[in-house]
Amino acid sequence: DEPTNHLDIEARNWLEGYLQAYPYSVMLVSHDRFFLDQVCSRIAEVWNHAISDYHCNYSRYLVLREERVSALREAKKRQDEEVEKIEDFISRFRYKTDKAALVQSRIKQLEKIERIVLPPERKKIRFSFPVPPKSGKTVMELIGVTKAYGSNVVLNGVDLNVESGERIALVGHNGAGKSTLMRVMANADVTAGEVRNGHNVIKDYFAQDQAQELDATRSAYEELLADAPFDMVPQLRDILGAFLFSGDDIHKKVAVLSGGERNRLALAKLLLRPSNLLLMDEPTNHLDLFSKDVLLEALKNFPGTVVFVSHDRHFIDGLATRVVEVGGGKLESFFGDYEYYLEKTAGIVAAPVQDGGGRLTPKAQEAMKEADDASDPRLSRQQQREADKQRQKEERGRERKLAELEEKIGAKEGELAKLEEAMAAPEFFNDHEQARTAGERHASLTAEISALYEAWESV
Numbered sequence: 001d002e003p004t005n006h007l008d009i010e011a012r013n014w015l016e017g018y019l020q021a022y023p024y025s026v027m028l029v030s031h032d033r034f035f036l037d038q039v040c041s042r043i044a045e046v047w048n049h050a051i052s053d054y055h056c057n058y059s060r061y062l063v064l065r066e067e068r069v070s071a072l073r074e075a076k077k078r079q080d081e082e083v084e085k086i087e088d089f090i091s092r093f094r095y096k097t098d099k100a101a102l103v104q105s106r107i108k109q110l111e112k113i114e115r116i117v118l119p120p121e122r123k124k125i126r127f128s129f130p131v132p133p134k135s136g137k138t139v140m141e142l143i144g145v146t147k148a149y150g151s152n153v154v155l156n157g158v159d160l161n162v163e164s165g166e167r168i169a170l171v172g173h174n175g176a177g178k179s180t181l182m183r184v185m186a187n188a189d190v191t192a193g194e195v196r197n198g199h200n201v202i203k204d205y206f207a208q209d210q211a212q213e214l215d216a217t218r219s220a221y222e223e224l225l226a227d228a229p230f231d232m233v234p235q236l237r238d239i240l241g242a243f244l245f246s247g248d249d250i251h252k253k254v255a256v257l258s259g260g261e262r263n264r265l266a267l268a269k270l271l272l273r274p275s276n277l278l279l280m281d282e283p284t285n286h287l288d289l290f291s292k293d294v295l296l297e298a299l300k301n302f303p304g305t306v307v308f309v310s311h312d313r314h315f316i317d318g319l320a321t322r323v324v325e326v327g328g329g330k331l332e333s334f335f336g337d338y339e340y341y342l343e344k345t346a347g348i349v350a351a352p353v354q355d356g357g358g359r360l361t362p363k364a365q366e367a368m369k370e371a372d373d374a375s376d377p378r379l380s381r382q383q384q385r386e387a388d389k390q391r392q393k394e395e396r397g398r399e400r401k402l403a404e405l406e407e408k409i410g411a412k413e414g415e416l417a418k419l420e421e422a423m424a425a426p427e428f429f430n431d432h433e434q435a436r437t438a439g440e441r442h443a444s445l446t447a448e449i450s451a452l453y454e455a456w457e458s459v
Contacts, residue, residue, distance in 0.1 A: 001028070002029055002030060003015060003028060004030055004032045004035055004311070007311060008172070008174040009311050009313065009316075010173050011173075011174075012032070012035065012311060012313070016035055016038050016039055019039045020038065020039060026039070028040070031284075031287065031288055031292070032312055032313070033058055033059075033289055033292070033312075033314040034314040035313070036057065037057045037058050037059050037314075038057075040057055040058060041055070041056070041057065042055050042056070043056065043057070043058060045061070045065065047119060048119045048120060052065075069119065072116065072118060072119075073118060075116055076116040076118055079113070079115070082113075083110065086109060086110050087110070089103075090106050090107060123244050126242050126294060127243065127268075127271060127294070127298055128298050128301060128302075129270070129271065129278075129298055129301075129302045129304075130271060130273075130274040132274040132275055132276035132304045133274065133276060134164075134200065135164050135200050135276045135277065135305070136164065136199030136200060137163060137198070138161065138164075138198045139163060139164050139166075139197075139276075139277055140161075140195065140196065140197055140198060140201065140277065141160070141161050141162075141194075141195070141196040141198075142158060142159055142160040142184070142185070142193065142194075142195055143159055143193055143194045144157050144158075144159065144193040144194065145157070145158050145160075145184060145192070145193035145194070146158075146190065146192040146193055147189075147190055148191045153329055154177040154180045155177055155181060155184065156329030156330065157192075157193065157329075158181075158193075158330060158331045159331075160333075162277075162305060163305075164198075164304075165303075165304075165305060166305055166306070166307075166322055167299070167306045167319050167321045167322070168308070168321075168322045168323075168324055169308060169309070169310065169316050169320035169322070169323050169324070170182070170307065170308070170309045170324050170326055171309075171323055171324070171326070171338075171341070172325055172326035172327045173327065176326045176327045177326050177327075177329070178281075178309045178326050179207075179208055179281050181326055181331075182205070182207075182279055182281045182307070182309060183207075185203075185279055185307065186203065186279050187205075200276075201276060201277050202273075202275045202276050202277065203276075203277040203278070203279060204270055204273070204277070204278055204279070205279045205281075206267070206270060206278070206279065206280040206281060206283050207281050208281040208282045208285070210263075210266040210281075211259065211262035211263045211285075211286070213266075214254045214262060214265060214266060215254060216253065216254045217254070218253070219250065219254070220250050220251070220252055220254065220261075220265055221236060221237075221240065221250040221251060223254055223265060223269075224268060224269060224272070227269055227272055228272050229273065232272050232273075237250065239268050239272075240268060242268070243264040243265065243267065243268045244261075244264065245261075245264075245265070245268075258286075259285075259286035260286045260287060262286070264291065267283065267295070275304065276303075276304035276305060277304060278299075278302065278304065278305070278307070278308075279308075280306065280307070280309070281308070282310060283295060284315055292312065292314075296315055296319060300318070300319060306319070313338070316338045317338050317339065320337050321337065322334065322335050322336070323336070323341035325341070325345070335391060335392040336391065336392075402456065405452055405455055405456045405459065406456070408452055409452045409453065412448055412449045412452065416446070416449065419438060419441060419442055419445065420442070423435075423438055423442070
């Protein structure tokens with residue numbers, strides 16, 4: 001039951017591999033979509049007091065379920081039309097003696113019909129983040145930052161530059177310092193070094209235990225009202241409704257809310273003030289799969305900058321444009337998505353050969369020493385950073401080129417559509433010179449659009 005809860009990605013990946021190779025049966029409950037896709041070959045949906053069986057992984061189940069519900073809707077529509085016809089016949093001829101036998105036949109036919117019942121629609125949260133004011137290109141800089149708790153140094157002289165529009169995922173094993181780094185970025189509370197905020201930066205911080213920070217004595221509405229600016233007060237009920245707090249639910253005390261409801265309420269508070277830098281530490285905790293997808297889409301469409309921690313692989317894959325690995329008091333950036341990070345880190349540290357007691361064998365010790373002597377990690381990491389920067393620069397250039405081509409294609413297609421509309425008029429071809437010129441222009445535009453599409457495909 002929820003085996004991936006509170007596991008870091010490394011432990012989650014190990015569990016995934018273990019269960020994939022497990023020779024016996026496994027039955028599990030999980031809100032981790034990627035994990036379900038990798039491990040499960042059958043989905044049992046518990047919904048509306050019934051169990052529906054799908055022999056496939058989770059992604060395929062979503063497709064099949066939608067197809068099944070669509071077919072059910074179509075069958076229900078046809079059945080409703082048929083029932084309406086029968087009922088209409090009965091009501092029209094009920095009191096005509098010459099039609100009594102037919103009416104009775106229709107009544108029996110109606111009684112025998114097994115009515116199709118559509119499953120109720122799932123309630124989903126729906127929201128988008130308010131459009132924030134623009135920040136400067138550099139949103140935040142960490143310069144030589146050290147953070148220690150007593151003798152325990154969690155971050156040791158780290159540097160980090162966050163640029164506008166980035167979606168940065170912080171990864172590392174539990175206890176590596178991801179949440180500490182988030183708190184440093186949120187509060188600039190450092191032992192040494194400096195945290196610089198960029199021009200016009202407005203940040204909002206969603207802590208790992210944010211749901212626990214809510215006042216248990218307040219209702220859901222009162223909790224939102226306590227932090228709301230005056231001009232947002234009329235919208236509070238709409239915001240709560242978007243997060244599935246409707247009717248009397250808005251008056252529920254925070255103390256009686258479930259973990260998922262508390263997290264939804266904590267997320268709702270992020271919508272009260274527009275921020276252009278969101279710092280989110282495990283925002284998907286206690287959220288169901290559908291709510292995670294809605295949050296993912298909202299963050300994808302958010303025009304500001306996002307730095308986040310998550311152990312949900314599907315969430316990271318869908319959002320991250322840069323991965324920062326936290327560990328050993330240091331940070332290392334990988335300018336790409338999570339798959340790119342895995343490619344870069346795969347095989348960097350091979351598992352050393354151990355004896356039965358878990359100690360390195362003499363050969364393994366010798367091999368590791370030779371590897372250390374032969375390589376200069378600082379040089380390779382510097383080269384990798386340069387390559388990452390170059391890759392990111394090329395990707396931005398490609399995106400700009402695509403945008404330019406798409407704009408040109410749109411303009412040319414618009415011009416062609418107007419020309420075709422004019423040529424469709426019956427009187428257009430009365431003027432032979434105009435018709436000839438239009439025909440030449442039509443051929444020219446068609447050729448230009450074709451060439452632009454070829455250029456777009458080559459990019």
